[in-house]
Amino acid sequence: MQEQMSKQDLNERFALVESMIAEGRRSTESWGWVFLLWGVAYSVAIGWASCGRGLSVWGSNYVEIGPARVGLAWPVTMICSVILTLAIGLRKGGRRSGTASVRAIVSIWISVGVAMLLLFPALGASGRLEEHGFVAIVTAMLGVANGASGLILRWKAQIACAVVWWTASAIACFGSPAQTTIVFLAAIFLCQIVFGTYAMILESRRSRRVISHA
Amino acid sequence: MPELPDLNPVIHGKLRLAVLSLLAGVEQAEFTWLRGKTGSTDGNLGAQLLKLEEAGYLAVEKKFLMRKPQSVYRITEQGREALAEYVQALKMLLGPAINV
Numbered sequence: 001m002q003e004q005m006s007k008q009d010l011n012e013r014f015a016l017v018e019s020m021i022a023e024g025r026r027s028t029e030s031w032g033w034v035f036l037l038w039g040v041a042y043s044v045a046i047g048w049a050s051c052g053r054g055l056s057v058w059g060s061n062y063v064e065i066g067p068a069r070v071g072l073a074w075p076v077t078m079i080c081s082v083i084l085t086l087a088i089g090l091r092k093g094g095r096r097s098g099t100a101s102v103r104a105i106v107s108i109w110i111s112v113g114v115a116m117l118l119l120f121p122a123l124g125a126s127g128r129l130e131e132h133g134f135v136a137i138v139t140a141m142l143g144v145a146n147g148a149s150g151l152i153l154r155w156k157a158q159i160a161c162a163v164v165w166w167t168a169s170a171i172a173c174f175g176s177p178a179q180t181t182i183v184f185l186a187a188i189f190l191c192q193i194v195f196g197t198y199a200m201i202l203e204s205r206r207s208r209r210v211i212s213h214a
Numbered sequence: 215m216p217e218l219p220d221l222n223p224v225i226h227g228k229l230r231l232a233v234l235s236l237l238a239g240v241e242q243a244e245f246t247w248l249r250g251k252t253g254s255t256d257g258n259l260g261a262q263l264l265k266l267e268e269a270g271y272l273a274v275e276k277k278f279l280m281r282k283p284q285s286v287y288r289i290t291e292q293g294r295e296a297l298a299e300y301v302q303a304l305k306m307l308l309g310p311a312i313n314v
Contacts, residue, residue: 014304017235024239
């Protein structure tokens with residue numbers, strides 16, 4: 001068969017394989033960066049809110065902190081992260097996801113994100129937000145999203161992340177604000193930064209698998 | 215001089231090759247997603263998917279979602295190997311003429 005084919009035809013076939021693999025990956029499989037981005041965002045918010053004044057999720061226990069500065073750390077960081085996530089997501093190809101499982105996972109994360117973005121500002125405005133409760137709710141919700149995603153994908157690493165979040169949620173109900181912050185930061189590091197990096201490495205390897213095996 | 219490899223005729227067709235390559239990059243995909251990505255018609259895509267399925271390169275799961283029929287395709291290990299061998303054969307045939 002190949003005697004009848006020109007080099008150009010064969011090159012077209014090769015380019016087709018590469019472009020289609022890349023297309024599939026772009027549409028459905030690039031999520032590691034989101035975990036990494038939000039891991040950094042949470043860490044920046046905590047660092048900004050409590051910098052130089054002891055370890056606390058938002059440093060509100062310290063009278064000397066200007067209220068505007070403390071109050072701005074979380075809203076500014078979270079709004080910037082949402083904008084950044086949307087911008088990068090659209091740039092990477094924000095078209096309708098093609099598989100039922102991907103749509104299910106995206107729906108879970110959007111729902112959890114919307115719930116958090118509505119709940120915490122409302123709790124803050126009503127004066128009913130306190131550190132232990134905040135960390136317990138955030139970690140529990142992230143545990144739900146990771147657990148559901150991990151079960152849909154049958155991905156043990158993500159289910160392990162859910163277990164870490166749920167454990168952090170239970171621990172956050174006890175101990176001092178500083179201890180709660182340490183637990184929160186540890187969970188962020190493991191389940192957002194480490195897991196996000198791991199997912200990005202897997203995505204990169206998988207996209208090259210067919211070509212590099214050949 | 216090494217013998218030139220044969221290209222697998224089952225996946226040599228452009229649409230079949232495109233579908234197999236798309237599925238190599240995802241866990242699984244619905245018929246409508248594959249149709250959108252390849253820009254093919256229902257009839258043509260269905261026929262090519264059937265050929266790949268008969269060769270054991272694809273597995274299909276047919277189900278109903280909200281009372282609508284849904285076909286979900288995924289590449290098999292055999293299909294992944296066939297695609298890898300096909301790319302290897304292409305590389306050998308092209309040699310230094312490969313455009314990468």
